[in-house]
Amino acid sequence: MTEPAHRDDQDVPGHGDEPERQPTLLEQMGGLSGLFYSALPVIVFVLLNSFFGLTAAIWGSIGSAVAITVLRIVRKEPLQPAISGFFGVAIAAFIAFRTGSAKGFFLFGIWASLVYCGVFVLSVVVRWPLAGVVWNALNGTGAAWHKDKPSRHGYDIATLALALVFAARFVVQRWLYDSDYTGWLAFAKIAMGYPLYALGLLVVVWAVRRSDKRLKAHAEAEPAPETDAEAEERLRQKYAKAPTTEA
Incomplete structure (x- = not known):
């Protein structure tokens, strides 16, 4: 009685592979930290403007945006949202300054x-x-x-x-x-x-x-591409079936 051939599990497609985890919607948006980062400069601006005036609100919002950018860099989070967020706050603060x-x-x-x-x-x-x-x-x-x-x-x-x-x-x-x-x-x-x-x-x-x-x-509905070996075999059978002419 022969022993069954050893099957390497790694040769079986999909066997042992962990399904790739898809990020949740909240994670795609930057998580809870992303929600906090986007809201903080606005909250700081409104609070400082209410208690200390427009100038303090402008510098406070810019300062909070700088702090958020530095924090993201330190935590090695994606840099692009930090930079775009900072410039967004800076432009908003500049317009508030110009309009008074x-x-x-x-x-x-x-x-x-x-x-x-x-x-x-x-x-x-x-x-x-x-x-x-x-x-x-x-x-x-x-x-x-x-x-x-x-x-x-x-x-x-x-x-x-x-x-x-x-x-x-x-x-x-x-x-x-x-x-x-x-x-x-x-x-x-x-x-x-x-x-x-x-x-x-x-x-x-x-x-x-x-x-x-x-x-x-x-x-999945499309036929698999023909390999070189399959193409060679198809041509061999084609020519084998072709009628021969006698001299």
């Missing part, structure tokens, strides 16, 4: 929301929805999603959902700005920041999973 009004601190974010909304809508119009472009570029998955019409339509919906988020930010915060509700403007900026953005990302996640499922099904 506390509500000017929020003006840059208000108009930036309108610009983002327009860019997202335009990307759908030209049939390159940004949700699909950015996601697949960051993950290096190419442009196969763009050739699949249902996948592209899913990313259209996700992109328009993000455009709606920025449109809502602009409409609400612009009204509060015109009404001189600085305190409520700060609240709206925080409440309509990460929390509202998370709702838009949920639609993006839906579009990504829908597209990935479709592209995977298409890939």
